[in-house]
Amino acid sequence: MLFNSFQFLLFFAVSWSLFLVLRGTPRKIFLLIASYYFYMCWNTKYIVVIWGITLIDFAAGLLIEKSRIGTTRRFFLGLSLFCNIGLLVVFKYLNFFNTSLTEIVHFFGGQQDLPIFRILLPVGLSFHTFQAMSYTIDVYKKKAPAEKNILDYALYVAFFPQMVAGPIERPRQLLPQFHHEPVLRSDRIKSGITLATWGLFKKMVIADSLSGFVNLVYASPRSYSGVELLLATLSFAIQIYCDFSGYSDIALGIARMMGYELRLNFAQPYFSRSIGEFWHRWHISLSTWFRDYLYIPLGGNRVRTFRLYFNLLATFLLSGLWHGANWTFVVWGGLHGMFLICSHLTAEFRGKVRTALRLDRYPKALESLQLLFTFILVTIAWVPFRASDIRSAWYILTHFYPFGGMSSMVLAAAGIPRANTPFLLGFVTVMFLVEWWIQHPHKAPNLWQSFSFRICCYYGCLYSIIFFGVFGHTDFIYFQF
Known part of the structure; x- marks a missing residue:
């Protein structure tokens, strides 16, 4: 059921009307049922995946908060992360890993082919697993309390407006909203x-x-x-x-x-003046997720220069892999990582060029050049993101010129x-x-x-x-x- 379909228009009209009439727990129960129905319109049997994520992480949050021993807390956190990441590996990356390993084996002269499984990817799996992981990690770090109400937590995982393609919500932002009646103005x-x-x-x-x-x-x-x-x-x-x-x-x-x-x-990402600013404006919920749960734990920018570049590149490579089980997405993420590394390496040189050309006297012109250059870099990186394979991406990037006719x-x-x-x-x-x-x-x-x-x-x-x-x-x- 798509937002841009008449089916959804009818679904939302009925759901919203009943939502306005109901109050308290019946309203929450109805909203959860409507959310499950919305998801089941894609594939009925995969609602079991949502239920599994919900029950495992709800229980893990309670056990983490209850435990006072560090090793026990880490065990329950690890169990939660293992289940969520395991779902991603099985449904999204298993065939990708098998295909990649098969190609490596063939490259070295082997004949063994790893099996390819017929697995249908549950829609939005990457989004709600990342949202569920943010909950258990925040409970472990004591940045958020464990949710005691299974109904509220189930809504946090399955709230239909954002469960399929985000934004990826944090427990401190969305969960408290389910604790009281929404204010309808x-x-x-x-x-x-x-x-x-x-x-x-x-x-x-x-x-x-x-x-x-x-x-x-x-x-x-x-x-x-x-x-x-x-x-x-x-x-x-x-x-x-x-x-x-x-x-x-x-x-x-x-x-x-x-x-x-x-x-x-x-936040209007194509008006960014640098790649760093672009990632503060594009898919903010995902970029901040990788910043808070991967980049900063790796050391962030409070490390030596080489380690900083490693952290940036690793974060963007994994961000690319999150987008899809294809090397084109990894290349896309790697390009953005390299753009940021080059930005760090050339910062002093670019400052000298601005001073030599006196560009700071013309802030509007400088801003326009920065906007244009950033947009060009982002657009170049979109080529492998959209291309079916790396060869096609390379062909496109190397054949913009000569222009030919249209x-x-x-x-x-x-x-x-x-x-x-x-x-x-x-x-x-x-x-x-x-x-x-x-x-x-x-x-x-x-x-x-x-x-x-x-x-x-x-x-x-x-x-x-x-x-x-x-x-x-x-x-x-x-x-x-």
Whole structure:
């Protein structure tokens, strides 16, 4: 059941109506049943995985808090982590490891083939296992109390707006909200509807419109010219942002309509002036998870220079592997790690260049150059992320030039009629303009204070979804992770 489907619209209308009527424990029970139903629409039998994670980590949290002996606490934490990581290994990485080992064996002349299992990856497994692990780790570190109510903890794991693709919530932020009745105010409901509608606009009007062209070119990159490869790569950079941030906006919006507040997952990342800033703005819940539970325990930046670079690279390589069981994701993570290492290595040199060229006298021009350079690096890294394999990624990266020609037939074959192209360009422009205003609210036009103008904007967004949105079974990109 997708957020951008009529099935979900009906599901949420019924669920929200009953949610508003009920109170207390019956409301929580209904919300949990609705969340389980939402998940079971993908695969009924995998609800057992959710129940298993819930029971194991709930019990582990209680036992960790109750124990006073360090070794006992570590045992229960280790058991919880083993079960969660074990699920990821079995469902997501087992075939990847077997295939990789088979290739290594063949490289050295062996003939042994490791088995490939027919395993269907439970949707959103990486998200709710990481959320569950953050709970037991925080209880172990005494940063959060163990939850005593199994119903509240089950909602923490399975709250349907964010259980499939995040944001990855921390126990201190989400769990306390289930301890009391949510506050339902008209202004918060209106804000939630606005945010969810904006997310649908980004997903259905922009991301899904671009997806056909990106899929077409990346399926057989050797059939297209340099300019088509470049345009498809730029399109994917916009698609993945609108797709994932659109999902996050919808999740935050529908949660807010029910009186709950989820954490911000995107903060206009394409307006970043460095790769480090980009990762403070992109998929914030995941980047902070790796920072708090991997990078800092490894020593963070309070170590020698070589160890700092190791920590950065290890964190981003594992972050890449988290995204998918394919070496393309590992390369993507490695590229971002290398970008950050190079940023550290060249910091002094770049400072001297700015001083020599007197760029500090022109802060706007300097900021524009930094924004452009960061966007180029991020877009280059998206190539292996999107490519089917490393060879295809390398081909694309090395064949942007010569540009060659661009045929309108390619766009038509991708489901983008020539008449719709100006509208699509306009929608992308409007999206970035609105995102820039969100980042700089004091620079928003005074016209926005007019109620009539805001209503026109809301209706314009809604009509764009109706007339230009892509309807159908179009998955969100991050559902595969």
